Amino acid sequence: MQIFNADEDIREKYNTALLLDYYGSLLKKPQADMTADYFFNDMSLSEIAADNDTSRQSVYDTVKRSVAKLENYEELLGLVSKHGRLSEKIADMEIKLARLKELTGDTCEATDLIEELSKELGVIKEEI
Numbered sequence: 001m002q003i004f005n006a007d008e009d010i011r012e013k014y015n016t017a018l019l020l021d022y023y024g025s026l027l028k029k030p031q032a033d034m035t036a037d038y039f040f041n042d043m044s045l046s047e048i049a050a051d052n053d054t055s056r057q058s059v060y061d062t063v064k065r066s067v068a069k070l071e072n073y074e075e076l077l078g079l080v081s082k083h084g085r086l087s088e089k090i091a092d093m094e095i096k097l098a099r100l101k102e103l104t105g106d107t108c109e110a111t112d113l114i115e116e117l118s119k120e121l122g123v124i125k126e127e128i
Contacts, residue, residue: 019070
């Protein structure tokens with residue numbers, strides 16, 4: 001017996017929506033529109049089929065192929081994962097900067113943090 005896992009379903013939809021955000025313009029317009037309707041506009045396959053004067057199965061196949069293409073683009077280009085890595089680094093740097101503000105009295109430790117931040121900025125610049 002399979003139990004519906006809401007967290008997993010939401011995570012999958014979120015990830016696909018991110019991929020569509022990044023790579024949707026690489027899809028053909030009908031593919032992008034149907035996939036966007038399904039993931040962004042929360043339309044059912046039947047509703048999308050009615051709007052596009054096609055069958056529910058055709059919409060299902062189109063969305064499934066589109067998602068596969070989006071995943072392939074991510075595999076090749078890695079923009080979504082790169083964005084995630086950069087976001088994590090920026091968040092870490094913000095924490096370190098907050099700590100640096102607290103350390104105004106300890107010049108030695110503050111200097112070490114500044115050097116560490118400078119190195120991390122260099123890494124971010126290389127990735128961009």
